[in-house]
Amino acid sequence: MIEKIRLYAKSVCNLFKMVVAYFLSNFVKSKYKNMWLIAERGYDAHDNGLVLYRYLKNNYPHINVKYVIDRNNKDSMEIDDNDIIEYKSFKHYLAYVSSIVLISTHIYGFSPNIELSLFLDRKNVKIYRGKKIFLQHGIIKDNIVGLHYPNITLDVFCCGALKEFNFIKENFGFPNDVVQYTGLARYDNLVRNIDEENFILIMPTWRKWLNNCAIDEFKETEYFKKYHSLLKNMNGKQKIIFCLHPEFIKFRDTFLDLKNNNLEIASYDDYSIPFLIKNCKFLITDYSSVFFDVTYMNKNTIFYQFDRNRFQSEHYSKGYLDYNDFGFVCSTEEEILKNVRYCENNINNFNFEFFKRNYFTYEFGNCDRIVKLIFKKLGIEEERQ
Template sequence: MGVQTFVKKLIRCISCALKYTFAVCIMPFVKNSRSYKNLWLIAERGIDARDNAYYLFKYITKNQPEINIAYVISRDSADRERVLSIGRVIDFGSFRHFISLAVSKVKISTHIMGYTPYIDFFVRLDKLGLVRGKKIFLQHGIIKDNLTYLYSGNVHTDLFVCSAKPEYEYVRDNFGYKNGVVQMLGLCRYDALQKPTRTNKVLVMPTWRYSLQGVDKEQFIQSDYFRKFDELLTSKRLCELLKKYDCELLFYPHIQMQGFIDCFSSSERVKIMSFKDCTVQELLINTDVLITDFSSVFFDYAYMEKPVIFYQFDETDFRKHHYSEGYFDYKRDGFGKVLYDLEPVLVELDSILARDAKVETEYLKRINSFFTLRDKNCCERNFNAIKEIAER
């Protein structure tokens, strides 16, 4: 970490400490007011509303109007209007945000401490027991790796939501939480997933790379990550396939890679998608085939019984710098072929499109075995579990 970055973080931590201390001091005078009494504070990361927190907020405001709930989102967020049309909003980073954090009875987010003005600072503060209220971890996706930073002791939460039996058993047995904290309820966003209809669109959605954090564009274009995916996007064989099946390919890098999207090549049938263009869920619903590497979005795709290709050209390096493997083995448990070179990926894509984007029987059996909880009641189950915790 450079000196300038360190100083900026230090100043931000001091600012948060002062504002939060003041908010805690005035908490006794405002906690019974209409705005703050029995408040449920909900967020994703303070900048977005397109994941499980958004769908739970939408469910609660529509079906449980007696709950005093407010969504934290920044003024410049591309998703702000979507949230404003549903219910009450608190500006991310405002002093009202600090007061709401101090006062709120229930705190809900898709990311650990996602409802706070500064995640890193409040994670540390929470370890000291200085963040009050019931804490709910909705999750951002299904866990498949050994995420030690989510172990009990590193995180304090009253509810840890899981969505599949193998995931639930793995977290329950290995993460060290007390009985009843880890519950299999289903991701709230799954209620909005739809059965597939052909769109003639192929989605390429890779995850991020820890090894590329902090690099500039010149360094980025020298990486295997850039070279491999740009090679895919500019492939003559891909262009022929897209034309053959009258398809379009949409490339959507992880949010942490979005700063480099202008480095990638687009064409008549290859479109580069940004965070502001659409939500991840819209892309998952409105495409026929997913090509990914290690991104957990493939679980959402499989949930809809849509075909997946795993392009894992840097498997060894990924495991070295990123998350260590958990219970999920892509070759044994995955919902599509695991491939390491471009040509086999394109051969498999051709095969999938030729069979009208249907999932092969082998992978359909794996999907049905993995997802034993598949209905439209995830939001309801999450709400009931949170309400029970709030009333303790």
């Protein structure tokens, strides 16, 4: 009961700050005039948001672009100091309600309070002025009901692949002209450097049904046992980076008993995703859409799908994708180890032309397409300086 009262009081406080910011924004227009506000999760900068920010700074220096980030996050070094809006500060509230463009890689990542913004949107209470641009942080392959309209409302829903675009446009229920095939911003910077590829990247996604586990409970799960065993039995001469999903970083210590010079237990805070993608020899994942980036760079992927039925019933339901088109689909550790030996000595064994025809028909110019769409939504002419 006390916890419910505390959460209710916090929600009322956040709503009060948002309402105050909305009214004050009428008197602080000079600083926040025509602002384009960019965010990822709200506290970081290493994905499509950062790439688009740099593109705007280089090509449209006259645009008043700001970036939401926690100054204590090392990623803040990537942002000009004058462009930083401190995450969840009152300036963040002012920027959120005042900006003419709100851009994020995660749903409502530009908001100082995501849950409150979603709640107000669903009640048709619009307390912001800006066009909402969803850059995404990967390519959607599953039927994610939470991203359907009207569960969320957007002005632009950027898609990174042609098949993804067709699937979302047909199944997610958005009005015409919201879902757009632009390509992902970060793909403009994905350039393969074979000389630097010196480690195997293992990057599984998370599981909704495990998210509230205590540490001791997690160590008894199939997920932990499967990956702990795999890491133990792969732990040889080849360098391995095992990178946990942000939702599972709290379980990092459960794998540290395996750590040595050839095995690193990492998180998204330790490396940027583009660095890991560019420099890995090949990828082992389960269902994470990061394999699209690896395929885009014409590298091999091995899928470890020991719990596919449960994942598709309790996490995300099946979408349009056949994983066999993209890599080696395995359900046992023995299959994984067999395909690891193959991938250590062979380049991508899959038809890259198939991917270019069906997924990646755009190779470059993604940031340019996104910015032109934003100008179109604003109803103003593009102007470079």
